[in-house]
Amino acid sequence: MKVAVIGAGLGGLLSASILSEMGYSVEIFEKLPFIGGRFTSFKYRGYEITTGALHMIPHGSRGPLAELLRKAGAKVEIIDSNPYGTALYGGEEIDVNRRRMPLRSKVLFALLCMKNWFREVKLSELERRLDDFSAKFLRAFLGWSFSITPEQTTLTKIYPVYRSILEHGGPGVPAGGCKAVVDALVDVIRSNDCAIRKLKVSAIRKGNCGFSVYFENGDTEKFDIIISNIGHEETAKLMGIKKYVKLEPSRGIKYSISVRQPFIEHTGVLFTLNTRRISGMNQVTNADPNLGKGNFLMAHQPMLTSNVKFEISEGLKDLKELLKGYDYEILAIQSFSDGWPVNRAIAGSDSGCKTPVSGVYVVGDGAKGSDIEVDGIALGVKDTVEYIRKSL
């Protein structure tokens, strides 16, 4: 069985490594001159600045991504955060951990109410019923994890994620950052004699048996199964399908900061509660000093308006207040929206890995399972592999 994987992002690489381990003949096509999509990094002024992600795996070594990496035989060390994080609230730093997970009783209470009322409860509605700390924590958590606000989602959509945190625990940092995960997957794929080619796919057409993949350079190749890592919309366009579900992306801004004195003492997330925009920060060099020179901070904010310049100016005001008294330099400001977003689909609105055409699957962002970021991607890949296995 010949499998074509379009796009060498995390979803594509993960699918390719697992399927190649299972004995499928897999070929990966990537249009860009680098591998890893939004889950890799480039060394910039001595710091591993990511193309998107935050050098973090939401559920660390116990989550769905770690499980699939082990299954694929990819060698990645994940440093679990302890505590999961802390919350900066009114000048005080409060521990966030499994036992003292804020919101727990309140979310369950609200869920109970929801079940009784038979309706979708907007998280902003729940927020109004929470105490000030819990309400602000909810906002910061959604901003950090999904680049959304409580107004943009409902309890039923976020509840699986909440359950997953209780089940799998909090975040971890891969040693070597997200690039190390990508490199380990590439090693697995190459050791199984599967090729990763820098080639842009221009069209896919279904034939009597299998698919013809047309490339920008004029070549054509036949495959039995297509796995697309470029989202549902772009996949439909390649297939010449005019009708497809248009997903609403989430947008955010990431700041990479070098700071002379350590700002965060742990390897988890510092949720920032009394801010205009910034929802959280992590100091990734605490987990792996090789990710930067000295102390390397990453801060993230959701975009609340469509005016990027204004959003950045608000974020910078927050950083100035948060880092008051610290000697710091902003290395990079990166905004993510439209074709290179934080998420191709707002949390809870990913539209699954199946497509209207049997034999064509979408993995990666936009086809995530019910979990955060790359752990959601892992769940989507797991489903796809299962569908392919069963279809034969």
Place this chain on the structure above:
Amino acid sequence: MIVITESCVGCATCMLVCPADAIRVEGKAEINYELCKNCKKCVLYCPLEAINFVETAG
């Protein structure tokens, strides 16, 4: 000459790969033409094909 188009979202991939350190990004990429050597690395690496190279006379 390197030209940034409307499709730029400001992801800064071009800034990270520019060997001449000629790109600054704050919401959108901006080229410092005094430093730019027209190597076109940014054109190749831009995930959105938002950077073009335009031949200029002379």
